[in-house]
Amino acid sequence: MEMHDLETTIERAFDDRAQMDLTRPPPQLREAVDDAIALLDNGKARVAEPTDTGWRVNQWLKKAVLLSFGMYPNRQIDAGYTTFYDKVPLKF
Secondary structure, X not given: OOXXXXXXXXXXXXXXXXXXXXOOOOHHHHHHXXXXXXXXXXXXXXXXXXXXXXXXXXXXXXXXHXXXXXXXXXXXXXXXXXXXXXXXXXXX
């Protein structure tokens, strides 16, 4: 999905999130959120980035992260000597 399409899909879903069951999102929304998170993970997109006139916040990426919290359940994560629960897997 192209970045503009990701942004449009995420913005619409975020506006309609109260009427939606995020535990069972439409496939297009799950793909858009996963793609947005992947862009953040690999450094191709940033939630906030410097511009010539100051910092610009990419609100749609913040919204993608917030939607992902509703889409994915907490899960047990083993981290060596400890175990904890989180919605986001560890990243190295």
